Amino acid sequence: LSIGSLEPQFSGRLCDTLGIPEMKSYGLSQNPEHQQKLKAAIKKAISDKTLEQWHAIFADQDACVEPVLTISEAAGHPQIQARDMVIEVDRGDGSFQKQLGHPIKFSQTPCQSKFTGRVLGADNDLLSSK
Template identity: 30%
Template sequence: MALSGICMALFHKERTGKGQYIDVSMMDGAVTWLYAAASDYFASGKVPERGSNRLDGQFAFYNVYKTKDKKYLTVGASEFKFWKRICELIEKPEWISLHEGSEEVQEKLKQKLTQLFKQENQAYWIELLASEETCVSPVNDIDQIFKDPQVIERELFKEMNHPLAGTIKQIGFPIKFSETQGEIYSHAPILGEHTEEILSKLNYSNDHIEQFRKNGVIGQKLSLNI
């Protein structure tokens, strides 16, 4: 939200020559994510119940299901073509016409899908369904995320050297540019690592810095093999 606001303000400044103050709060941003539930509430005046809306479990085709090995699948087949392909692959053609069925139909379908997906491990269902146009994906644990081929291909997993910890793992830069590729150029700073550099830039002399150190204002000088 802050980044979007800054970009918009810079664009406004280029057009008008006027700067402006930007006020962004995390709460405001979080409230805007309630748009789906809020639109129903504003229209009807009724507080929505969990599992009663299209995208939070009302329909069997848009839900999360547990597998035999206690992992999970996410099914997002809201479009009929995706649901149809799922039913074909799991050999349940009789379910195809039930895509937008009544509440009673959806409850029965959810129970049947719950029982079905528990019969095999997650890997089985991913191999069967995820390579097709079904909108079925695994719900990954954190270790699975960084082994995912797409995550690796997009360079979202990086390793770098740290002067104290050795080789450490990092999340990569998520935005790709054609001319100015983002990269991790430095480790997270160690406590006090840049104290002298910053004080020097603020025009404090070496004598002043040493006096600060003697008086306990700053910590002892770091000795790192960087």
């Protein structure tokens, strides 16, 4: 579970959702003891449910809490799909390589990805000769 509830409104929602509203004031505290108590309370609270359960609970909460995804899960995420962030680039031999798309989308100048890298092992001789 990735928790990035750094601003007061987000840390407040986080604490409310986790059932630890008494910890709201600790979210922005500079006191290391408060920070440790808050971290311990969050750790205890999130250990009571599965990642899937927390994902469902936080799905409608604007608290900057999201599941940590595997590469495959991230590639299939609706936002990644909608922004064309995983693209297939022609290798020139009839096969394609999946790679990250361009994060910045230009309205009048579409980005082009043409380089797929070298074939695995293509530089072995060169590297072993050094």
